[in-house]
Amino acid sequence: MGVAERKAKEKEELRALILNAAKDLFAEKGIDQTTIRSIAKEIEYSVGTVYLYFKDKNQILHELHSEGFLKLAKEMRTLFHVSDPMERLKALGRTYMSFALENTQMYDLMFNMRAPMEFVKEQEEQNWHEGSNAFDALRNTVKECMDQGYFKGHSLQPLSFTIWSCVHGMCSLYIRERVKGATGQDPEKLLYDAFEDFLLMLVKR
Amino acid sequence: MGVAERKAKEKEELRALILNAAKDLFAEKGIDQTTIRSIAKEIEYSVGTVYLYFKDKNQILHELHSEGFLKLAKEMRTLFHVSDPMERLKALGRTYMSFALENTQMYDLMFNMRAPMEFVKEQEEQNWHEGSNAFDALRNTVKECMDQGYFKGHSLQPLSFTIWSCVHGMCSLYIRERVKGATGQDPEKLLYDAFEDFLLMLVKR
DNA sequence: CAAATTTAGTGAACATTGTTCAAAATATCA
DNA sequence: TGATATTTTGAACAATGTTCACTAAATTTG
Structure with missing residues (x-):
């Protein structure tokens, strides 16, 4: 399935993009200063999008941990x-x-x-x-x-x-x-x- | 100075009241769950009053520490x-x-x-x-x-x-x-x- | 004692957060 | 192309710390 495959890859990519942005942000500003909004801004997506890929902030922090x-x-x-x-x-x-x-x-x-x-x-x-x-x-x-x-x-x-x-x-x-x-x-x-x-x-x- | 003295004492009492409420609340609910509002509610004063006695939440936490x-x-x-x-x-x-x-x-x-x-x-x-x-x-x-x-x-x-x-x-x-x-x-x-x-x-x- | 002044207290309002969800935009398919 | 499915959006909500114009009470003054 060419399409489904590509879509899955894109989903993975955006997921990774979010995680990397979060990682960069909190190495730079500290964890407390890293908000969902700041992550969204960094990758130029909306806040809502972050929640399509992660249940909540705890999940993001868990994955980074x-x-x-x-x-x-x-x-x-x-x-x-x-x-x-x-x-x-x-x-x-x-x-x-x-x-x-x-x-x-x-x-x-x-x-x-x-x-x-x-x-x-x-x-x-x-x-x-x-x-x-x-x-x-x-x-x-x-x-x-x-x-x-x-x-x-x-x-x-x-x-x-x-x-x-x-x-x-x-x-x-x-x-x-x-x-x-x-x-x-x-x-x-x-x-x-x-x-x-x-x-x-x-x-x- | 009778009046000034009594006032100072009352101020001290309210201050202590706030601190005690805070201490009780966070032994009970945990520090994260202890908000300024919950402290104010506990002692039956308004939020603003808490800020007359303490600069900010950090100061309250510092005094308890x-x-x-x-x-x-x-x-x-x-x-x-x-x-x-x-x-x-x-x-x-x-x-x-x-x-x-x-x-x-x-x-x-x-x-x-x-x-x-x-x-x-x-x-x-x-x-x-x-x-x-x-x-x-x-x-x-x-x-x-x-x-x-x-x-x-x-x-x-x-x-x-x-x-x-x-x-x-x-x-x-x-x-x-x-x-x-x-x-x-x-x-x-x-x-x-x-x-x-x-x-x-x-x-x- | 009554008016003026000082002190104490209030709570609505603001900014910032995590989070949700109806609507819009985009992509896919027949 | 038009219908359907997927993805994205951002306004809106609740909770939080904090501020400040206002009210209420107490004190001082004349």
């Missing part, structure tokens, strides 16, 4: 070749933190904002694939470390969550602007130092 | 009698986490929301007293631990920040509903286990 996870996974995948699990774990942390610092709006959307989770809740299978896949990847690496004798006396699941929490906490405090005010230090520098400090803590047997 | 810090500080102060610094550090962490779990909206306001920080930014002395006092208290205890031989090879400032980040990360992931979806586990239980796991990690010399 998924894109964020794809990007993060891609960056993490380059570390699979590191055979020493502890080295890989450290590298994962570093990559995670760099991602957060270089894509603050995206990170915020993925791990702090309510919108994408609201969308997940509305789905029949209320499964947060993106989150559980990411956590699985972390846990697998932690498991390998444990098999090599690291983390004696710890349990896999809580330990993995603790590691995630620690790095997330740093990134989150940074993105939500609590670091400078509380510590009086240059945030980027402190985050870097604290991360190294954390690695030191991890590596103790 | 300060109240939150007072409450947290109060709970922490009960631990000053613990003389062993490492025991005190652990207890501080436990208290911090309990506070977050029992006052989720308040915690979110204090450490995640943008509004109170926007207000701080607008002040001439852009100092986040609440945050720096809290961090100082933590750092002092960490310092005492180091003096007792804990945390060899670590530096005070980054280590203190790491500890804060870790506990904050757990609380934040919980409050922003990322825990269940990513780990597939009961969030409260995991938070509890992970915190114990973290203490284990801290205590290694």
Whole structure:
């Protein structure tokens, strides 16, 4: 079907156009400043059109959050070749933190904002694939470390969550602007130092 | 001045009435659902009146955030009698986490929301007293631990920040509903286990 | 005490948001 | 070409934060 096929492609293209406009806008102006109207204006369509392709704003934010996870996974995948699990774990942390610092709006959307989770809740299978896949990847690496004798006396699941929490906490405090005010230090520098400090803590047997 | 005095008191009372209504409303309905109109309705005054006592919504949220810090500080102060610094550090962490779990909206306001920080930014002395006092208290205890031989090879400032980040990360992931979806586990239980796991990690010399 | 002045409070109105939907424009097909 | 189906539009709605001309009350003054 030549026509139907082309139409489907065009629909996909407009959908992608909306998503890209949204992504650009909120990397530029921030998520809060990115309105449906501003997206519509950017692509030179009307507000109504956006709602033909997306149920609501939550869906748009959810799709962008998924894109964020794809990007993060891609960056993490380059570390699979590191055979020493502890080295890989450290590298994962570093990559995670760099991602957060270089894509603050995206990170915020993925791990702090309510919108994408609201969308997940509305789905029949209320499964947060993106989150559980990411956590699985972390846990697998932690498991390998444990098999090599690291983390004696710890349990896999809580330990993995603790590691995630620690790095997330740093990134989150940074993105939500609590670091400078509380510590009086240059945030980027402190985050870097604290991360190294954390690695030191991890590596103790 | 009898009259001026009474007036000042009445002003203070209405101010407090507004703040209390706001606090009740958002512990009950959540911060996002607490509008200026709902506050005005609650105290049976008009919207305009609220704006006679507060510059804007950010100011209301900032004052409540300060109240939150007072409450947290109060709970922490009960631990000053613990003389062993490492025991005190652990207890501080436990208290911090309990506070977050029992006052989720308040915690979110204090450490995640943008509004109170926007207000701080607008002040001439852009100092986040609440945050720096809290961090100082933590750092002092960490310092005492180091003096007792804990945390060899670590530096005070980054280590203190790491500890804060870790506990904050757990609380934040919980409050922003990322825990269940990513780990597939009961969030409260995991938070509890992970915190114990973290203490284990801290205590290694 | 009555008038003038100051202070406190009101709520309609505005701008901005997400969202909807009847109508218009465009594309497809017979 | 004309009928039908699809796509797009943008005015309109509800909810929100915010403002401000007005009213009401309290206080001061002569």
